[in-house]
Amino acid sequence: MARTKQYFIIYKPFKVLTQFTSEDGNPGLGTIFDLPRDIYPVGRLDLDSEGLLILTNDKGLNSALLNPKNSHQRTYWVEVEGIPTETSLDALRNGLEINVKGIYHTLPCEARLIESPALAERDPPVNYLKHPVRSWMEIRLVEGKNRQVRKMTAKIGHPTLRLVRVGIEDLSVFPLQPGGITQISEKVLYKKLKLI
Structure with a gap:
């Protein structure tokens, strides 16, 4: 059966x-x-x-x-250290080189700053004393390499503090x-x- x-x-x-x-x-x-x-x-x-x-x-x-041929879009809300400039966001949008078992060039994606979303507090929460200046981004990707979003934000000088996948398509x-x-x-x- x-x-x-x-x-x-x-x-x-x-x-x-x-x-x-x-x-x-x-x-x-x-x-x-x-x-x-x-x-x-x-x-x-x-x-x-x-x-x-x-x-x-x-x-x-x-x-x-x-x-990977089906290219499903995944949406992430990402809290990062500091406030990325438009130039930094463009680097994400255009694709950049990260290390994923060697050098990998990410595909173009959507990236924009967003207002702090109304999410439940993380347990344990981000250490806001250690990271006093923070911002939130929305990143939409059609790929999902190992720790890709974290590597991308680190590459532009804004390490990820919190990462939430909010959608797939x-x-x-x-x-x-x-x-x-x-x-x-x-x-x-x-x-x-x-x-x-």
């Missing part, structure tokens, strides 16, 4: 691994969510990153979403809060991801 495909979106909290098992003292998703054994994350978010993650038992979705993490989960239908999910 064919298993029923299931789809969930979650708001992965800070310092939680993108796997169900805990490791090296870091909690896994299994410490927060009680889901069937065949459900797994599509893609990943770094331990230090927060936000939108899709969980499913649909292997077809995994290959469709992670295939038309799929948004909101209104979920950190640790939140909701089930979504295949049709709605595929439509929001522009796979149909």
